[in-house]
Amino acid sequence: MLLLLSNSIDGTADMIVSLCAERGEPVFRFNIDLWTEYRFAWTADGYAFNDPTGRAVTSDEVTACLWRRPSLRDTPDWEGGSPEDRVATEAELHTLMREIADHARARGVLRLMEPTGARRVGRLAQMRVAREFFTVPDWAAGWGVRWPAGRRMVKRLTTEGVGEDRDHYIFVQSVDSEHLSPAWPWLLQEIAPGTRDATVVYVAGRSFGFEMERTRAELGLEDWRIRNGTTSEPWRDWLLPDRLADSIRAYMDRLGLHYGRLDFITGDDGVFFLEVNTNGQFGWLDDPNGWPIHNAVLDATLDPAFSIRGGEVTRETL
């Protein structure tokens, strides 16, 4: 049985459940934000879940496990308890999800998406390795520095929430870098000279390419990632240039990743690599006529060849 660790509003998880039903593939979905609706127990012999319909799964029955955003960060308004108990419980639940993933990994059934991928393959490591395969805009990180004058992108090393309630985020955006306070650490990158944003969903050796229909100039943007609500801008299929799919496959192999969504910018000067998100979203990009990406994700999740073994490493050429 496929154990899907997710949350109740994740559309991709919905689609995977739907495809499992079509295929007759048994699946049990745990939604972390609805945790109070489930019953759960774990002893030395293994764990078991029940959901309100009476559906159940035990750890012995789990033949594949997919980490699909089991985070309360995406659904912060779950009900119940005092604020203090909620904070304490969120930490416990997140840790329990990691324990379940570790249990699956030890048994060779954790598949495709690496729960700690973003931590293992950090922004700087991915850009260092990417230089061997793609053109990468110059970048720098540090503090105690008055940055050279000019407009540059500011990125974050993590995607953690900021602010007292951890409910704010610092999205990639452009700034006059000479005005960045030297007292704080920053990650800066030159603005790539391309005209059109593109993204590739990489699933177990296959690349699904997309580009925005409109250029950055037409959108009045320096980078589409600046925006929230990005899916209001139409995307279209992107036929990858010669050898780019091979380069992506080789790059992902060097990072030890079976899955990722890679962002590029394209133009007359070529293709520029921006970043890879190890658990990046892809739902809005998929073709409703057959859902090829969701099917590829499910295929790979059920395939032992794409197990997360726990020994994945990022290999750099020194």
Place this chain on the structure above:
Amino acid sequence: MLLSASALLLTTAAPQAATDITPFSLATRPQIVDLGEMTYDWDRQQVKRVPGKRLADSTANCNTDGWETQRNGQTDQVHDCGFD
């Protein structure tokens, strides 16, 4: 073109100015999606609208708009929430 790390550290860091950009000044609260009466269909393990039932939460932080799916013979609008 950014300088090398060593060259950057050789530059004199001017003292902090009141107009300098600090991290939180670049932060925004993401789009809040009101899930309203959106409910969870335990039988299908999917989100579905069912009168009289509500999700445990009523809002979600999302950085993408909803996308439309057609499954189980119905059209649904779902969200793809997260920050990457």
